[in-house]
Amino acid sequence: MKITVLQGSPHKNGSSNLLASEFIRGAKEAGHDVSVLDAAHMDMHPCLGCSRCGMNGECVHRDDNTIIRDAMLQSDMAVFVTPIYYFGMSAQLKMVIDRFYSYTTRLSGKKLKTVLITAAWDDNDDVMPCTVKHYEKLCRYMNFRDCGMVLGRGCGTLEATKGSRYPNDAYQLGRSL
Incomplete structure (x- = not known):
């Protein structure tokens, strides 16, 4: 299976990316082809809602969304990775999802x-x-099939995350695919 991991954390070495790396390790050990896109550090612009694309065409922005689009359209699975900011996903990941339009x-x-x-x-x-x-x-609207979640609570520092059950949960989820 071809898996694209979309990392949405502005902290390259943060807790959510640590969990993603464990998921990736498990998925690779299970024989899957995994690619990682650090969406939080790519050249992305927010959707303008201009509808020029018609939900199936070229976006008015000329940025790295084409890399994400091509990867998503060639993948069998997408993994959304985000820290929780004010009870929601990061703005960086949300911008990527908005550009699915x-x-x-x-x-x-x-x-x-x-x-x-x-x-x-x-x-x-x-x-x-x-x-x-x-x-x-998002899964219902986009006809995505949810294959699992790792919801790391109490993961405010790398040390706390490493000492929690969540790295193993992420690894096991990757291995189980």
């Missing part, structure tokens, strides 16, 4: 498998529900 028709027709990997500082029950609901709605 220019190829919604092609992308939703793929019935792509997806995974959500998150890391939040807080360790309480209400830190993840908004992000989970957003992800689930």
Whole structure:
């Protein structure tokens, strides 16, 4: 299976990317082809809602969205990786998802498998529900098939994340594919 990992953290060595690296390790050990796009550090611009693309054409922006689009359209699975900022995904990942608009028709027709990997500082029950609901709605709208989530709570530092169960959860999810 060809897997594209979309990292949405501005912290290259942060907790969410640590969890992603464990998922990747497991997926590679299971024999999958994994590529990583550091979306948070790519040249991206927000969707203008201009509809010039018609949901199935060229976007008015000339940026790295073409790299993401091509990778997504060639993949069997996408992995959304994000820290939790104010109970939602990072702006960097949200911008990537908003730009799906220019190829919604092609992308939703793929019935792509997806995974959500998150890391939040807080360790309480209400830190993840908004992000989970957003992800689930995205899956329904885009005809994605959710294959699992790693919702890392209490992962505010690398040390806390490494000492939690979440790196192993991410690894096991990758291995199970």
